[in-house]
Amino acid sequence: MRNHGFVKVQREAFKEALQVIKPSLSKQVGDLQKKLMVTPDTVHLKIEERTNGNIFSYTFIVMPEPYNCPVKEEITPFQTAETPKDKEEMRKSSGHTFQSTEKNVIKGAQTETVTTNLSNAYASDLLPSKDSKDLTKCFLLQVVNILLNYIKKTFDVKSKILDFHHPHQLLEGLDGLDLELSDHPESLEQLLVDCTDTLKYGVKTGHPRFFNQLSSGLDVVGLAGEWLTATANTNMFTYEIAPVFTVMETILLKKMYEIIGWRETEADGIFAPGGSISNLYGILVARYKQYPEIKRQGMTALPCIVLFVSEQGHYSVKKAAAILGIGTDNVIEVKCDERGKMIPAELEKNILQAKTKGQTPFCVTATAGTTVFGAFDPLHAIADICETHRLWMHVDAAWGGGLLLSRNHAHKLSGIERANSVTWNPHKLMGVPLQCSAILIREKGLLEACNQMRAGYLFQPDKPYNVDFDTGDKTIQCGRHVDIFKLWLMWKAKGTRGFEAQINRYMELATYFYKILKKKDNFKLVFDAEPEFTNVCFWYFPPRLKRIPKGFERDQELQKIAPKIKAQMVEEGTAMISFQPCGDKVNFFRMVFSNPATRQADVDYLIDEIERLGKDL
Numbered sequence: 238m239r240n241h242g243f244v245k246v247q248r249e250a251f252k253e254a255l256q257v258i259k260p261s262l263s264k265q266v267g268d269l270q271k272k273l274m275v276t277p278d279t280v281h282l283k284i285e286e287r288t289n290g291n292i293f294s295y296t297f298i299v300m301p302e303p304y305n306c307p308v309k310e311e312i313t314p315f316q317t318a319e320t321p322k323d324k325e326e327m328r329k330s331s332g333h334t335f336q337s338t339e340k341n342v343i344k345g346a347q348t349e350t351v352t353t354n355l356s357n358a359y360a361s362d363l364l365p366s367k368d369s370k371d372l373t374k375c376f377l378l379q380v381v382n383i384l385l386n387y388i389k390k391t392f393d394v395k396s397k398i399l400d401f402h403h404p405h406q407l408l409e410g411l412d413g414l415d416l417e418l419s420d421h422p423e424s425l426e427q428l429l430v431d432c433t434d435t436l437k438y439g440v441k442t443g444h445p446r447f448f449n450q451l452s453s454g455l456d457v458v459g460l461a462g463e464w465l466t467a468t469a470n471t472n473m474f475t476y477e478i479a480p481v482f483t484v485m486e487t488i489l490l491k492k493m494y495e496i497i498g499w500r501e502t503e504a505d506g507i508f509a510p511g512g513s514i515s516n517l518y519g520i521l522v523a524r525y526k527q528y529p530e531i532k533r534q535g536m537t538a539l540p541c542i543v544l545f546v547s548e549q550g551h552y553s554v555k556k557a558a559a560i561l562g563i564g565t566d567n568v569i570e571v572k573c574d575e576r577g578k579m580i581p582a583e584l585e586k587n588i589l590q591a592k593t594k595g596q597t598p599f600c601v602t603a604t605a606g607t608t609v610f611g612a613f614d615p616l617h618a619i620a621d622i623c624e625t626h627r628l629w630m631h632v633d634a635a636w637g638g639g640l641l642l643s644r645n646h647a648h649k650l651s652g653i654e655r656a657n658s659v660t661w662n663p664h665k666l667m668g669v670p671l672q673c674s675a676i677l678i679r680e681k682g683l684l685e686a687c688n689q690m691r692a693g694y695l696f697q698p699d700k701p702y703n704v705d706f707d708t709g710d711k712t713i714q715c716g717r718h719v720d721i722f723k724l725w726l727m728w729k730a731k732g733t734r735g736f737e738a739q740i741n742r743y744m745e746l747a748t749y750f751y752k753i754l755k756k757k758d759n760f761k762l763v764f765d766a767e768p769e770f771t772n773v774c775f776w777y778f779p780p781r782l783k784r785i786p787k788g789f790e791r792d793q794e795l796q797k798i799a800p801k802i803k804a805q806m807v808e809e810g811t812a813m814i815s816f817q818p819c820g821d822k823v824n825f826f827r828m829v830f831s832n833p834a835t836r837q838a839d840v841d842y843l844i845d846e847i848e849r850l851g852k853d854l
């Protein structure tokens with residue numbers, strides 16, 4: 238019999254478990270051998286009875302927060318298997334022993350408490366297996382219960398963001414969590430334990446004090462959308478198999494063109510797997526527009542083409558150049574001002590220099606919301622230069638695109654309407670569950686012309702519907718995940734104004750944070766001016782460092798401060814914030830607001846926490 242990491246249980250926990258088990262059974266419990274496994278989310282009680290050489294085992298999963306719907310309880314004795322071979326034999330001979338009745342549901346004062354036995358049931362006993370509706374329901378409700386407990390903890394500011402372990406510890410296996418795969422099936426009970434433990438050792442990215450990434454938060458409606466999407470389990474390449482989702486995509490793309498300021502009849506787009514791939518699309522289409530022969534003849538047909546991005550632009554632009562055979566040497570980095578914005582005069586200078594060298598400029602990638610500083614490039618000035626030199630203008634608004642929904646702040650992206658293509662990730666500022674990223678192209682037809690391969694088995698022109706909705710041949714993929722439904726559902730739930738309110742609040746929090754730091758003499762802002770976006774970059778100076786004069790020696794020490802504070806923060810699981818060096822600036826923290834659960838009190842907490850962890854460094 239597999240040991241799931243049972244622990245000796247505390248008296249209180251055992252009593253708690255017994256309370257939810259049938260009273261008649263709990264009377265007998267004293268005569269039996271008992272084992273309890275307690276995880277933060279469940280209490281597993283395993284009882285073994287040895288009679289005439291047979292071992293009977295009863296396993297109960299007692300959920301502390303039971304789901305509120307009728308599920309069955311079944312306690313079915315079964316002979317335990319000692320080895321994987323026994324287990325397989327037993328499985329073959331018994332079929333599933335789970336039998337359900339509507340009786341014996343134990344009701345607490347407020348909610349219904351459910352126990353069920355899944356230790357002897359397997360995935361093959363679930364639907365579509367015959368007579369398995371009840372078991373399937375029971376299993377899935379248990380999963381939902383595990384997820385609900387996790388969601389509740391996520392929003393509980395007192396719960397740890399993570400229970401940090403090193404990779405080798407996860408590889409070796411932790412108490413109750415064994416990541417190795419076996420040749421034999423595990424019970425549904427074990428799968429539930431695995432689900433619980435997977436979440437236990439993960440990171441709660443929706444926790445109010447998770448500030449580590451641009452994408453954070455846990456939107457419950459978005460989550461519901463993701464569940465539905467997984468249930469539908471279809472593919473976006475044709476209307477034929479994703480009729481509702483492909484039409485939803487068209488509707489959302491239209492909304493995004495309108496928000497950017499494009500006419501729907503002209504524009505085109507697709508949802509892609511992340512901002513980097515969306516940027517890849519922008520550059521791919523830019524090159525195709527200028528050199529359609531690339532599709533058949535490849536790079537040998539082209540001159541030495543070059544593109545431009547600011548030194549604060551996203552690294553995916555270089556990645557795209559490498560993938561597309563352009564080469565990273567042919568990505569020219571344009572200097573930024575002290576706020577991290579591309580300097581238009583530098584762009585112009587770089588374009589002229591490239592031409593003098595015999596290179597052929599074809600594209601400029603401007604950034605609306607840089608990853609570290611949250612800077613917005615001056616889009617009108619860049620558009621003017623692109624027009625003068627006939628260059629494709631791509632705007633990477635993966636991070637900043639959401640700001641277009643705020644009437645107070647949309648002006649920071651003024652000029653985006655002049656772009657030829659735009660990357661916009663609703664999974665960042667808009668808080669849509671990962672992943673959800675769009676590439677939007679101002680000229681209709683280019684995406685398809687560039688990527689179309691006309692696979693006869695998918696894109697038959699003689700289908701009984703408007704095949705314009707078979708969007709799959711516009712993409713560089715074949716199979717495409719449905720990323721649209723969660724965004725559509727969230728938009729329904731919030732309305733455009735709901736997104737706006739959420740985003741305005743992030744901006745207010747960023748200003749609040751900035752103002753506090755400005756008053757504190759042990760913190761120093763990387764930029765003195767008010768934040769333009771939700772990024773606020775800063776250093777923390779422990780008292781010891783304040784005594785060292787500004788210069789190389791102090792920088793060497795300062796470089797170590799943010800990593801040390803972060804490591805301790807992660808170890809204790811109290812908060813998460815990212816840090817990085819940038820150019821000549823040694824490691825500094827990047828605070829960022831995109832988490833709807835964050836309140837002012839969490840911002841205050843973070844400052845206190847950095848001081849607590851850093852004061853003696």
Ligand code: ABU
Pocket residue numbers: 449450451452512551608815
């Ligand atoms: N550019 C991808 C996201 C980076 C971040 O979350 O910090």
